[in-house]
Amino acid sequence: MNKWAVAAAAVLLLLSGCNNNKETSTKPKEKEKVVDKVVEKEEQKQEVAYYFPLTGVKSEAQIDGRAVAVMINNHPKARPQSGISKADIVYELIAEGDMTRFLAVFQSQKPGNIGPVRSSRAYYIDLAKGLDALYIAHGYSEEARKLLESNYVDNLNGMVYDGTLFKRSSDRKAPHNSYITYENILKGVEQKHYSMDQTPPSFTFMKEEEKGNITGTEAMSAMVSYSKGGISNSIYEFDAASGKYKRFSGGDQTVDLETNEPVLLANIFIIEAPHQVYDEVGHLNVDLKSGGKGYLLQMGRMNEVTWENRNGRIVPVKDGAEVPLVPGQTWVNVLPTKPGITQSVSFEAQ
Missing domain, CATH: 3.50.90.10 (YerB-like)
Incomplete structure (x- = not known):
């Protein structure tokens, strides 16, 4: 009997030790799970960001x-x-x-x-x-x-x-x-009694880190011609330091009168649309619904695209998908289909 009692006690001690080992081995894992959840929540908080709908900034x-x-x-x-x-x-x-x-x-x-x-x-x-x-x-x-x-x-x-x-x-x-x-x-x-609460519909923008991946024809400068007289013609020059285009008109850089701050553009979107004179004064009808040819300049590169009017927004499109804009300000030049953008726009690589 004594032998059986000693054996039983030994078994109990062994089982107790196993249980303790299980408890000590599981407790750190439970703590790790809690820590992981806290880190995950913090990462989710950091990922939440808001963007301006018209600039993507x-x-x-x-x-x-x-x-x-x-x-x-x-x-x-x-x-x-x-x-x-x-x-x-x-x-x-x-x-x-x-x-x-x-x-x-x-x-x-x-x-x-x-x-x-x-x-x-x-x-x-x-x-x-x-x-x-x-x-x-x-x-x-x-x-x-x-x-x-x-x-x-x-x-x-x-x-x-x-x-x-x-x-x-x-x-x-x-x-x-x-x-x-x-x-x-x-x-x-x-x-x-107007409301100012309505946020405008958002354009599609690429992530900031994606703009370095833009491909296309090199376009370090572009001239946009509205007429032979040149009164409204403009030139855009890419500034590699800022990643933006400067704008010039009449030989002068486009700046703000109040601050002398230059206009710096992340996107130059040039499109052609039908223009038709409808009275003796020279007033125009401009078709901004039918779509047509376009050029999109970003990061010193030019891509041929088409444009579409999607619920009132004039957007660049390629292969049926809206082309994302670089975050920042955008200038849209709308030119007549006659003579068209091919004749009215010229590019220089360097």
Whole structure:
């Protein structure tokens, strides 16, 4: 009996030791699992980022707020313009003859002073509508007036607010001297009971680290010609240090009048679209819905693409997919199909 008792005790001690070993071996693993979960949650927090919808630039806080689209004068007497360096996107199209105007769209930055503000055309209104932007102009063509007075887009016009929300500069002569501040835009919004909560639809952007992988034809500079007269022609030059394109017009670099800050562009999107004169004044209809040929310049490279109007956004497309933009500001040149971009745009590799 004593022998059996001793044997039983030995077995119990052995089992107890095994259990203790199991407990000690499992406890560190459980702690490791908890630590892994904490690290995973921290990594997930770090991965969460917000991006401005029109530039793709990262933000520390959630992005909201409506875009503001302003008609800006591009007559030589209106240069340099105010606020232009802070525009997320600029659309450049012919107003009449060979003179272009800009539709400068602001959302990620809010310049103090913007202008000179110029009169509206229907196709610029459509571009603003596509981004659900508040539309700012001073004057209008007859076709544009009908759209604005029908509340096709929320808008503020200098024909109504000249001398109140819109101010005239004494440094320039009319019609090159109408300006509006961002503060007065917000005052107008309050007066007309507009909402500024609608965030614009986002474009497709590549990740910052992907822009070094862009391929295509080398295009260190490009000349965009709107006419033989050259009054609205522009030149873009790639700056390798910043990874951006500088813009020049009339021999001068495009800078902001208020700050002397240069316009630096991550994307130059050049497209052709049908233009048709419809009255004796020379007003145009511009087809921004049918799509067509395009060039996309990024990081000193050019790629041939097509363009499409996708729910109001003019986007570059290749093989049916939207081509991602480099994070940053974009300039869109819209040229007539006659003579077309092949004849109107030239590139230099170096």
